[in-house]
Amino acid sequence: MAGVGTKGRAEQTVAGQRFGLLRRPERPVHLGVTVALVLFALFGLPPLMSGYYTGYASLVAIYSIVTLGLGLLVGRVGLYSLGQGAVLQIGAWTGARLLFATGQPFPLVIIEAGLVTMLIGTAIGLPAIRLRGLYLALITLMFAGTITVILATVNFPNGGGGFTGYNGQQSRIPPIRRPSIAGTDIAYYRFAVVVAVLMFLLVYAHVRMRPGRAWAAIRQSEPAALAAGINTTFYKLWAWALASFITGIAGGVLAGQARYLYSINFTTQDSIILLAVALMGGVYNMWGAVIAALLMQLLPAFLQNLGLSYAWLTILFGVGVLQVLTTAPAGIADQFPKDMKKLGGRIMKLVRHA
């Protein structure tokens, strides 16, 4: 009978608990480490990097947004997409087209690219209302293939006229412009990091509030979600819309980073690799998105620097996904701190014995 207390006592305790809930520190250590890392990425890292790695570092920032969106779909809602590379291409195409066609400020253009991508991406998400797992993955993979074929035919804009903005002469092609404050590679890297931080905050806010609760419920039990009054169709589409929006923005930033876009550089395989690295990084944790982007963009740069073949990477990713599926379902972002704690414990033991 302990729980069925009198009204007055219940109200007092409720007030106390509410007070505690409002004053709850939001993991201050975690927050401090995050802020320090972002500051380091913005100010500490650029002087240490050669021009070679600056470009790759920008790509890490851009792709961390893409893997964040994919992690949101897979980890929070349970929707497997093999088409995120294509969604990124749509964002890059739209961003490049608008940058050539208009004189709008760069941030406005990438938001527009995000919105256009959101509309198209949500349309791909429509089958997700009825499909899950393998079938949804197959449909998104076919979509990725379709987009690759279409863009191979249409080509990326290069300053030409018409709707496609493609100039087949290939002579004196102007580069895609960058924001006036971020013309150099270092400045553009900082710009990409700032955009990435904003996108992470946007997703964090979603996960912490009502949509996050709804997604967690949908992932575990759709009947329970429906019985609690959650419009599951709406929230699934919302997840697609949010993931597509941020991926479209990443595409816009990618256009400015690459300066010249060629359809040959975008393959359907990228979409598959994206899912592989997202799973390896960890889809239940937002750090996993950063780790995934490091795996996808920085690891090839290292290998290239060492003179090793890119093919090793495909094998490595294959082994990595197997490892995730068998022993560490929450990915490196979850496993690494645990391993470090274990290692720390062992070292402490050794020190004490010595």
Add this chain to the structure above:
Amino acid sequence: MLEIANLTVRYGGVTSLDSMDLVFEQGTCGLIGPNGAGKTTFFNVLSGFVRPASGTVRAFGTDLLAMPHFRRARWGMRRTFQTEQAIEELTVYDNVAMVSSSLRGAGRRADVLGAIEYVGGGLSPLMRVGTLGAGQRRLVEVARAVAGKPRLILLDEPAAGLPDEETAHLASVIRGIPGHTGALTILVDHDMSLVSAVCETTAVLDFGKLIASGPTAAVLRDEQVMRAYLGIAEVL
């Protein structure tokens, strides 16, 4: 008040509910019957997961069947499941706050915390549900059911698989629900001691047909009910 008239549900050739007519007045009402009698099907019709072949369901003057399923929670319907469905990844607070409610802001927070306080069992709002035991998870589901001004609460075997002392606590919580929230509560369970401890009135289903309803004690002594449960040979 929940009025069910001529409710029929068919799955292919199987008639799971056969022109059921039943009225639940108020308080805590039991719904019992052997396995496959149609109890969960009845709840699924109320939740909107199953579309009946015919019949009407009126709850407090509202035509329930005309309402989309995800709207029914906001209207005031709550439901727990035979296999407990507390969301492991979320805290106790978020699990309860998940339910649709017309309350906003501080009033809503107080309501959610009040629901957690009401079910007791040592639950605290910031516990992660994944770390809780079976009994506490059941209580989280019940807390979700009493939050946000419910009008109709459906409990589907809430005590399944619980040890006796946890069942006793759950029984006291369920018995208090109508007084605490004013909601009409319908309890489906196999545990006769729980039903007789909690429910003022009880209805009995067998093979999709209503075979008895009335005050719980009288219904449990009913010859037809005993026959449905124990399988007494027909002497006709």
